[in-house]
Amino acid sequence: MKLRIRHDTIYRYRRAVSLQPHRLMLVPRGSHDLTILSSSLDLSPKADMAWAQDVFGNLVAAASFALPTDMLAISSEVVLEQRALAWPIYRIAPGAHAYPFAYSQEEMADLGALLRPQYDDPEGKIATWARSFIAGSAVDTLSLLKDINAGIANAVVYRMRDEEGTQSPLETLSIASGSCRDMAALFIDCMRHLGFGARAVSGYLYDPDASSVDAGSTHAWAEVYLPAAGWIAFDPTHRRVGSANLIPVAVGRCNAQIMPVIGGYAGAAEDFSGMEVRVIVEAL
Known part of the structure; x- marks a missing residue:
């Protein structure tokens, strides 16, 4: 395309x-x-x-x-x-098929700050909410990430915000509304609380079902690193997984950088x- x-x-x-x-x-x-x-x-x-x-x-x-x-x-x-394919197949390393798993020492070193939550969670509310999606002692990794991605879309109503900056994940969960960058920030910190490497992405969204005037917009989403599969896009605003119709411009540790x-x-x-x-x- x-x-x-x-x-x-x-x-x-x-x-x-x-x-x-x-x-x-x-x-x-x-x-x-x-x-x-x-x-x-x-x-x-x-x-x-x-x-x-x-x-x-x-x-x-x-x-x-x-x-x-x-x-x-x-x-x-x-x-x-x-x-990008609409229905991609991710070839995840066998050792990472089930959660929890461990990154290699090299991956841990390279992911660095992308493993540490960006926002304070003094009472562990975000961590507890993220762990509520874990259904057993070992769960399918990709299914867990998809469930949290969809769970944010269920818990948070999209709201266009003209104000600068990003809401904290605690605020987004508390008021149950936020922009695409707020929902992405919540997803990223959920991932990091669970031990995943995650990063923020800014770019554009193409909507082929809209009119030519309304078919595109700036957008924010997230990516999670899985061994062998690499960086996988998750867009909680639209419950989407994969890069189809997403055009990344920049990636960073947080939205403020991009x-x-x-x-x-x-x-x-x-x-x-x-x-x-x-x-x-x-x-x-």
Whole structure:
């Protein structure tokens, strides 16, 4: 499947302000089932751009601005080929078919912080909730992960949030609602409390059943590492497993590390008048 992604972000200010350096993560990650065919990134006003890869291998553009402006427009367009299967078969190492299992010492060292919960759980509520899905002394590993993925969708109502940041897993469970990034953060900490290596993913969602105008959006989900099978995508917002219709842009230890645009300006808070975001994901 060949897709075109158009992502436009516009920031408006009530007077000309000095823009601080911005960090942009807008180019998807290529993989065995995703090939980038072309990409472009345009900014107005023009910026000095420097490209690099961060510690996770994400492609990051650092933009520096010379002149004050009352508007910043960021436009990204990518054409790619997505070959992820709708019903993938994961070839998990025999020793990891049943939970609990142990990662190798090499895997433990490499996973590092991706094994440690991101948020405080002083009373063990998240850990207890995650363990409630374990039905016996030994359970099928993939079935357990699927059950927790679906369990979050049952326990939490999706709610679009314009506020910045991510709710803590305790807050998401308590109020029983949250955005896709809140639900992903809850899933990730559940995984880590159970001893799994898990990471946050940001990117785009393509919905082939929607109209061409509404077929795409920015999205957040999670990935869990299983020996031999590697990183497996879990999207609790939509109860989905696997990378079909998901286009990853960046991975990280937590959502705060993988926001599409990070930056600021020198001026008063009231100088900012608003922002607009438009995302179009369409099949070619």
